[in-house]
Amino acid sequence: MSLKSLLSAAAVTAALLSAPVALALEPAVMTQMLATIDDRQRNGGDYKALIYLEQKEKDKTDNVREAFVYRRDADDKLMILFSKPKTEAGKGYLRMDKNLWSYDPNVGKWERRTERERIAGTDSRRADFDESRLAEEFDPTYEGEAKLGKYTAHKLSLKVKPNVDVAYPVVKLWVDKDSTNILKREEYALSGRLMRTALYPRWKKIFSESKGADVWFPEEIRIYDEVEKANSTIILIKSVDLRSLEANLFTKAWLESKSR
Amino acid sequence: MGQLRLLLQVAFRNLFTSKINILIGGIIFFGTLLVVVGGALLDSMDSAMSRSIIGSVAGHVQVYSDESKDELSLYGGMSGEPDLAVVDDFSRIKPVLEKHPNVKTVVPMGTSGALITSGNTVDLTLARLRDLYKKRQTEGESPALRESIDSVKGHVRQMVSLMEEQRAKSRELLTAAAQDPVEVESLARARTDAFWNAFEEDPFGSLEFLENRIAPQLPDGDLLDLRYVGTDLDAFQKSFDRMEVVDGQAVPAGKRGMLMSKFFYENFLKLKSALRLDNIKQERDVNQKRIDADPTLQRWVKENQTQTREILFQLDPVKTRQAVERLQKVLGSQEPSLEKLLSEFFTTTDDNFDTRYQQFYAELAPLLDLYRLRMGDSLTITAFTRTGYVQSINVKVYGTYQFKGLEKSFMAGAINLMDLMTFRDLYGYLSPERKAEITELQKGSGLKELDRGSAEEALFGEDSGNTLVADATPGLIEESTVFEGGLGALAREDLVARVYSQQEIEQGEALSAAVILKDPEQLDQTMAELRESTQAAGLKLRVVSWQQAAGIIGQFVLMAKLVLYFAVFIIFVVALVIINNAMMMATLQRVREVGTMRAIGAQRSFVLSMVLIETVLLGAVFGLGGALVGSGIMSALGSAGIPAGNEALYFFFSGPRLYPTLSAGNLIAAFVIVLLVSAISTLYPAFLATRVSPLQAMQTDE
Numbered sequence: 001m002s003l004k005s006l007l008s009a010a011a012v013t014a015a016l017l018s019a020p021v022a023l024a025l026e027p028a029v030m031t032q033m034l035a036t037i038d039d040r041q042r043n044g045g046d047y048k049a050l051i052y053l054e055q056k057e058k059d060k061t062d063n064v065r066e067a068f069v070y071r072r073d074a075d076d077k078l079m080i081l082f083s084k085p086k087t088e089a090g091k092g093y094l095r096m097d098k099n100l101w102s103y104d105p106n107v108g109k110w111e112r113r114t115e116r117e118r119i120a121g122t123d124s125r126r127a128d129f130d131e132s133r134l135a136e137e138f139d140p141t142y143e144g145e146a147k148l149g150k151y152t153a154h155k156l157s158l159k160v161k162p163n164v165d166v167a168y169p170v171v172k173l174w175v176d177k178d179s180t181n182i183l184k185r186e187e188y189a190l191s192g193r194l195m196r197t198a199l200y201p202r203w204k205k206i207f208s209e210s211k212g213a214d215v216w217f218p219e220e221i222r223i224y225d226e227v228e229k230a231n232s233t234i235i236l237i238k239s240v241d242l243r244s245l246e247a248n249l250f251t252k253a254w255l256e257s258k259s260r
Numbered sequence: 261m262g263q264l265r266l267l268l269q270v271a272f273r274n275l276f277t278s279k280i281n282i283l284i285g286g287i288i289f290f291g292t293l294l295v296v297v298g299g300a301l302l303d304s305m306d307s308a309m310s311r312s313i314i315g316s317v318a319g320h321v322q323v324y325s326d327e328s329k330d331e332l333s334l335y336g337g338m339s340g341e342p343d344l345a346v347v348d349d350f351s352r353i354k355p356v357l358e359k360h361p362n363v364k365t366v367v368p369m370g371t372s373g374a375l376i377t378s379g380n381t382v383d384l385t386l387a388r389l390r391d392l393y394k395k396r397q398t399e400g401e402s403p404a405l406r407e408s409i410d411s412v413k414g415h416v417r418q419m420v421s422l423m424e425e426q427r428a429k430s431r432e433l434l435t436a437a438a439q440d441p442v443e444v445e446s447l448a449r450a451r452t453d454a455f456w457n458a459f460e461e462d463p464f465g466s467l468e469f470l471e472n473r474i475a476p477q478l479p480d481g482d483l484l485d486l487r488y489v490g491t492d493l494d495a496f497q498k499s500f501d502r503m504e505v506v507d508g509q510a511v512p513a514g515k516r517g518m519l520m521s522k523f524f525y526e527n528f529l530k531l532k533s534a535l536r537l538d539n540i541k542q543e544r545d546v547n548q549k550r551i552d553a554d555p556t557l558q559r560w561v562k563e564n565q566t567q568t569r570e571i572l573f574q575l576d577p578v579k580t581r582q583a584v585e586r587l588q589k590v591l592g593s594q595e596p597s598l599e600k601l602l603s604e605f606f607t608t609t610d611d612n613f614d615t616r617y618q619q620f621y622a623e624l625a626p627l628l629d630l631y632r633l634r635m636g637d638s639l640t641i642t643a644f645t646r647t648g649y650v651q652s653i654n655v656k657v658y659g660t661y662q663f664k665g666l667e668k669s670f671m672a673g674a675i676n677l678m679d680l681m682t683f684r685d686l687y688g689y690l691s692p693e694r695k696a697e698i699t700e701l702q703k704g705s706g707l708k709e710l711d712r713g714s715a716e717e718a719l720f721g722e723d724s725g726n727t728l729v730a731d732a733t734p735g736l737i738e739e740s741t742v743f744e745g746g747l748g749a750l751a752r753e754d755l756v757a758r759v760y761s762q763q764e765i766e767q768g769e770a771l772s773a774a775v776i777l778k779d780p781e782q783l784d785q786t787m788a789e790l791r792e793s794t795q796a797a798g799l800k801l802r803v804v805s806w807q808q809a810a811g812i813i814g815q816f817v818l819m820a821k822l823v824l825y826f827a828v829f830i831i832f833v834v835a836l837v838i839i840n841n842a843m844m845m846a847t848l849q850r851v852r853e854v855g856t857m858r859a860i861g862a863q864r865s866f867v868l869s870m871v872l873i874e875t876v877l878l879g880a881v882f883g884l885g886g887a888l889v890g891s892g893i894m895s896a897l898g899s900a901g902i903p904a905g906n907e908a909l910y911f912f913f914s915g916p917r918l919y920p921t922l923s924a925g926n927l928i929a930a931f932v933i934v935l936l937v938s939a940i941s942t943l944y945p946a947f948l949a950t951r952v953s954p955l956q957a958m959q960t961d962e
Binding site for chain 1: 726
């Protein structure tokens with residue numbers, strides 16, 4: 001028996017002995033899966049959504065808002081503009097390049113924020129509203145299959161790539177085997193501590209003229225704070241509009257003009 | 261009577277005869293000294309600290325909601341601000357409290373804190389330029405405006421070239437791979453004439469390029485923890501007599517505004533190089549330290565030499581030229597680089613420090629913004645409200661203030677004063693209309709509340725009804741009308757100009773109320789009566805003394821007292837054992853004497869009295885000595901004062917020096933303790949002495 005055949009026999013044996021390894025996805029396949037997830041949510045053209053945001057905290061009145069989310073995927077731009085309740089109307093966030101700005105019309109000032117910033121004091125982060133960039137930002141490893149209610153999911157562990165700024169450097173994803181939609185996402189600090197768990201129970205698709213294909217979005221996201229256990233956030237994407245947006249929309253001047 | 265005289269005679273005769281008696285006397289002497297001095301010092305510190313706490317924010321009594329989770333802690337607790345329930349309407353509790361004959365005034369209050377961001381230097385300058393262009397957009401261009409715009413533009417250009425210089429320096433240290441090509445390219449573009457020539461064509465576009473690509477390359481923003489007390493500023497100023505305005509002016513009655521603590525202003529908002537010079541000067545002048553001998557001063561000098569960026573970035577081209585000229589003259593140098601000149605200028609030694617200090621304020625300071633905030637400027641405070649919303653408000657800073665005698669105390673200095681209206685906005689009270697609006701929004705969402713534990717089953721289980729693939733109804737979102745008539749700008753102007761009536765200030769929430777008494781001596785009684793009267797009026801309030809209200813700080817003297825008393829207790833237990841032993845030895849030495857006395861007819865009671873009286877006399881004489889010396893020490897300290905060695909002590913000393921006093925109480929307490937200890941420790945030896953029989957005495961060898 002040659003050394004080569006001996007090695008392949010050993011490999012086959014090892015594969016048979018450890019079933020999950022045998023089923024493991026190749027890195028290339030995983031990266032492809034992430035790229036698919038990203039691509040399905042991307043529009044190519046402009047994107048506008050009306051969202052509902054609710055934050056629950058222990059001993060506090062619920063923090064409830066409505067907001068418009070604007071995205072221009074082609075050049076990575078994002079804007080969140082709050083509309084309700086009245087006292088929050090006109091407050092907003094604007095992402096340009098690596099900058100996250102927040103604006104408050106009550107004081108007429110812009111402030112530079114970071115990826116770690118809680119959006120409007122909720123458990124949500126910029127990435128929850130932004131275009132999905134998993135393939136671009138993370139390196140995946142396979143952790144096996146997992147059941148989640150009636151669904152069977154691939155469980156992936158993602159680690160942030162060097163020099164990329166994200167709120168959480170380690171992420172675990174449960175991706176539904178049938179639909180390739182994300183079901184659950186756990187986010188960890190560098191220390192390994194679980195910080196947030198997000199659940200995505202409903203996904204929807206809508207046909208986009210500019211893309212010539214469907215654009216997917218999670219209709220509901222439930223985020224549980226794993227540090228302050230009593231805190232949770234729900235994001236509802238109530239409707240999506242894929243018409244083109246004004247050319248100068250993603251500028252400070254435009255956002256300021258909304259509250260004049 | 262005759263017997264007592266005899267006993268006293270014996271006692272006096274024996275007082276200094278044996279070494280053992282001198283030893284016992286010594287212990288009693290030092291014990292008394294300790295009790296007198298320690299007790300008096302602590303009492304003095306207690307009253308000094310009470311003056312600090314009562315006179316700064318607490319008043320004599322504090323009143324707050326009984327539904328509060330935590331206890332009131334005016335100086336902050338171990339885990340940040342205490343969780344207090346709100347007193348919905350201050351105007352309801354005020355008359356109830358004021359009805360008490362011993363109550364002078366009642367002042368509404370609330371303490372809270374926020375992190376304020378300073379923004380980085382480039383961001384701040386760009387924001388100024390943006391404001392100028394916005395002004396031009398609305399009001400049109402005027403020569404004065406043009407001049408301002410050009411000046412700030414020149415300043416920004418100067419900053420860009422400084423950043424390029426720094427990048428060139430770091431390039432020597434970093435590999436090419438460690439540099440972000442986008443940053444390098446952006447910086448290069450911002451250096452070109454083409455960029456600046458085209459600036460006016462699209463000023464806002466150019467600004468966004470600078471804000472997004474250039475400013476992040478200089479991350480020097482600061483976060484500051486700002487603690488504030490929201491109060492009726494007018495009533496506060498009248499009630500707390502230690503408070504005085506230092507710079508600027510008091511907030512006009514009924515207006516929104518802030519008085520910043522002078523301590524906070526100096527230590528956190530002053531240009532760091534200037535602050536370090538001030539600190540070095542103080543250490544040299546007040547604490548007689550020398551730069552060549554003190555590592556801290558040497559560190560400050562070093563930091564001033566190397567950390568010149570704050571100054572470099574502050575100066576526009578014109579001021580930079582002036583600064584260079586002035587420094588060249590002062591230093592007699594031809595060096596053209598401001599950075600190098602500054603580094604040389606800040607190379608201070610004990611010999612040149614005073615000259616350089618004076619030169620800094622005479623030559624450089626007029627060109628600089630010494631403080632990040634000037635009197636009359638607005639400060640943006642962003643706070644998390646009670647309900648979790650983020651609330652930002654611009655507050656005009658009218659002036660700085662201090663509590664007399666507590667100028668250097670960090671405790672008192674951390675408190676900034678704010679009007680009650682702004683405090684309420686930052687605290688975030690939900691009006692009934694706002695609550696209704698929120699409930700309406702929640703209803704519209706159609707969401708079910710899910711418990712964390714069962715959420716996964718509920719959302720992904722067979723019965724969840726949720727699907728991962730479904731078609732959405734294409735929506736057309738119209739938002740054109742939603743933001744129209746936004747109240748932002750209007751509210752900003754309105755809030756600054758508005759004058760609130762006393763009724764508006766009082767009818768609203770407060771977290772606590774400070775009560776100032778006419779006669780502080782009747783504190784306990786008044787508190788009990790206030791408890792009764794508020795209860796009778798149906799108000800659920802907690803009434804606490806200043807000491808409780810001050811939280812951990814208030815407990816400090818109590819703790820110190822306990823520690824001292826414990827130390828005294830241990831010392832006296834040891835003394836008791838030593839005295840007891842010594843007396844045993846003394847008694848054994850006197851077996852023959854006692855036996856002889858017994859043989860010639862002395863009763864046991866006589867022997868007992870003799871030994872006891874001897875010790876008590878010993879205690880009285882040496883105790884008196886200790887008390888006298890202690891009183892001497894206290895009177896010396898009382899006239900010279902004990903300097904507050906560090907800044908934390910200012911608060912406990914209620915000023916830069918503590919002038920302790922000695923009360924009759926301290927003396928009496930010391931005396932009683934000493935006599936009791938002496939008597940108790942003698943009981944057993946005395947009892948032994950009574951058992952000595954003449955026969956036993958005669959059998960004893962000398």
